[in-house]
Amino acid sequence: MNSVAFLVIAIITLSGALAAAALPKLIHAALSLVIVFVGVAAYFFLLGAEFVGLVQVFVYIGAVAVLIVFTILLTRRELTGDRGINWGGAIVALAVFGGLLWTILKTKSLAIRAPQIEPLTVKRIGEVLMTNYVWPLQCVGLVLTAALIGALILVMEEKREER
Amino acid sequence: MSGAFLDQIFLRAKEWLLSPLAGAPDWLIQIVSSLINISGVLGVFLTLFAAISVLERKILGRMQNRYGPNRVGPFGLFQPVADGIKMLIKEDVVPARADKVVHFLAPILVAATAILALGVIPYGRNMTPFTIDGGILFFFAVGSTTELAVFMAGWGSNNKFSMLGAMRAIAQMVSYELPLILTTLPVVMIVGALSPDAIVAAQGGYSFGVLPHWFVTTPWGAAAFILFFISGLVESNRTPFDVPEGESEIVAGHMTEYSGFKYATFFMAEYFGMFAISGLAVTLFLGGWHSPIAALNFIPSYFWFFLKLSALLFVYIWVRGTLPRTRVDQIMNFAWKFMLPMAFTLIVAAAVWHYQGRGLAGWLWSLAVIAIVYFALSRLLDTRKKFAPRTYRFAE
Numbered sequence: 001m002n003s004v005a006f007l008v009i010a011i012i013t014l015s016g017a018l019a020a021a022a023l024p025k026l027i028h029a030a031l032s033l034v035i036v037f038v039g040v041a042a043y044f045f046l047l048g049a050e051f052v053g054l055v056q057v058f059v060y061i062g063a064v065a066v067l068i069v070f071t072i073l074l075t076r077r078e079l080t081g082d083r084g085i086n087w088g089g090a091i092v093a094l095a096v097f098g099g100l101l102w103t104i105l106k107t108k109s110l111a112i113r114a115p116q117i118e119p120l121t122v123k124r125i126g127e128v129l130m131t132n133y134v135w136p137l138q139c140v141g142l143v144l145t146a147a148l149i150g151a152l153i154l155v156m157e158e159k160r161e162e163r
Numbered sequence: 164m165s166g167a168f169l170d171q172i173f174l175r176a177k178e179w180l181l182s183p184l185a186g187a188p189d190w191l192i193q194i195v196s197s198l199i200n201i202s203g204v205l206g207v208f209l210t211l212f213a214a215i216s217v218l219e220r221k222i223l224g225r226m227q228n229r230y231g232p233n234r235v236g237p238f239g240l241f242q243p244v245a246d247g248i249k250m251l252i253k254e255d256v257v258p259a260r261a262d263k264v265v266h267f268l269a270p271i272l273v274a275a276t277a278i279l280a281l282g283v284i285p286y287g288r289n290m291t292p293f294t295i296d297g298g299i300l301f302f303f304a305v306g307s308t309t310e311l312a313v314f315m316a317g318w319g320s321n322n323k324f325s326m327l328g329a330m331r332a333i334a335q336m337v338s339y340e341l342p343l344i345l346t347t348l349p350v351v352m353i354v355g356a357l358s359p360d361a362i363v364a365a366q367g368g369y370s371f372g373v374l375p376h377w378f379v380t381t382p383w384g385a386a387a388f389i390l391f392f393i394s395g396l397v398e399s400n401r402t403p404f405d406v407p408e409g410e411s412e413i414v415a416g417h418m419t420e421y422s423g424f425k426y427a428t429f430f431m432a433e434y435f436g437m438f439a440i441s442g443l444a445v446t447l448f449l450g451g452w453h454s455p456i457a458a459l460n461f462i463p464s465y466f467w468f469f470l471k472l473s474a475l476l477f478v479y480i481w482v483r484g485t486l487p488r489t490r491v492d493q494i495m496n497f498a499w500k501f502m503l504p505m506a507f508t509l510i511v512a513a514a515v516w517h518y519q520g521r522g523l524a525g526w527l528w529s530l531a532v533i534a535i536v537y538f539a540l541s542r543l544l545d546t547r548k549k550f551a552p553r554t555y556r557f558a559e
């Protein structure tokens with residue numbers, strides 16, 4: 001049952017990724033990327049990490065995908081001119097893929113079987129975040145606040161000097 | 164125990180439906196059980212949708228001193244049937260320059276997300292169609308996908324009005340998602356769980372048998388409920404905040420190029436979204452399926468849920484019949500300058516309530532926190548504009 005689900009999700013996710021890379025219209029590519037995000041969220045659900053799966057949907061579809069779509073919308077019109085296959089890019093991509101595959105297959109961690117663990121509850125995540133990982137959490141909060149203030153300063157209206 | 168029997172009658176019906184499958188494998192039973200839940204939710208809410216579409220026109224008619232629909236059947240009650248048939252047999256027009264696939268997928272995605280969000284709400288004792296540990300998070304995760312669907316509708320139509328409407332819709336939905344989520348945070352904090360069932364269970368019990376322990380009876384709960392309700396109005400694009408489809412400016416916003424059944428699907432999704440947000444408001448603040456007085460506990464739990472839901476839906480219609488449409492900049496200013504600081508304040512107020520022992524002292528202290536911030540905010544945001552009757556220079 002689980003391996004069938006794994007296969008189905010893998011096919012959907014990979015075809016979404018392929019479409020995102022190959023479709024000529026940018027907006028179609030962005031929407032195919034959403035399928036990939038859904039696929040990854042489905043994997044998290046399959047592995048019993050409910051919370052992470054929900055956050056994946058929430059952040060990547062609700063925020064990142066909308067952001068991508070909005071930037072495409074606000075920055076450019078339809079691109080014309082046919083685009084052939086970029087052979088140099090294809091070779092580099094294949095080389096990177098091959099290298100990664102070779103490295104992964106060489107590692108010993110593939111032989112280790114995952115221990116059976118109980119599914120993570122939201123309560124447990126909250127407790128761990130507030131005790132063991134409170135410093136990283138605060139640091140991330142600080143970085144995000146800085147980013148927010150930076151974005152505000154960028155779009156702030158500049159007061160013209162009166163002469 | 165006829166009360167308890169009536170209370171669980173739908174569960175018994177489901178058990179009876181599942182009984183022929185007693186020897187079947189687990190996954191089959193699971194699938195059939197989910198299908199029963201899904202058809203139950205769809206059946207109930209499609210009926211409610213049909214009822215509310217005629218009731219809304221009736222109530223609006225009453226508010227505007229006219230009859231409303233009264234031709235089809237007794238008191239115009241068969242109006243939804245006539246509307247449905249009309250929508251089904253209308254021609255489905257797709258613009259020649261439209262992005263066909265995206266244009267087709269948008270209404271499906273809008274309806275699907277609205278229906279999914281309805282799944283996690285507890286409609287009665289043991290009556291949650293889809294029980295999940297992070298139910299509240301699921302609701303918002305699914306709800307945030309709606310923005311993408313609205314964008315697809317606007318983009319796929321290849322029409323200026325559609326695009327403008329979609330941009331307005333996304334702008335206001337993104338802005339109001341923040342207060343919407345932040346106002347649920349106090350409840351989640353106090354209960355200590357993200358599952359709607361736990362939140363409803365935490366609101367059981369009564370003081371002196373007449374005062375229910377709903378969160379709306381605390382100062383932070385009442386304020387959060389009002390903020391949540393306003394955000395809900397915006398998220399479902401209802402009247403004071405319906406700039407995305409403002410028919411006097413941009414035809415019908417992202418729905419301009421849709422006709423026939425696709426338009427009906429958008430319409431249905433809007434109402435389903437309204438049901439979902441109201442249902443969540445009932446779950447979070449109005450005690451879910453608990454009865455208001457301990458003595459009335461013999462009445463089935465789902466009755467109370469749908470009574471509260473109908474009351475909220477009536478307020479939606481009431482607001483629509485009363486208030487004019489706001490401007491886009493007014494909506495945005497309201498979200499970022501008032502709703503957001505108030506939502507943050509409510510988190511503090513709820514914490515104060517909790518650490519003062521959840522009694523009368525906590526009640527007064529949290530009220531004080533909210534009142535101070537509220538008055539400070541209203542002084543700060545006061546534009547000191549004088550409002551006077553408009554005078555005309557050349558026309559009199």
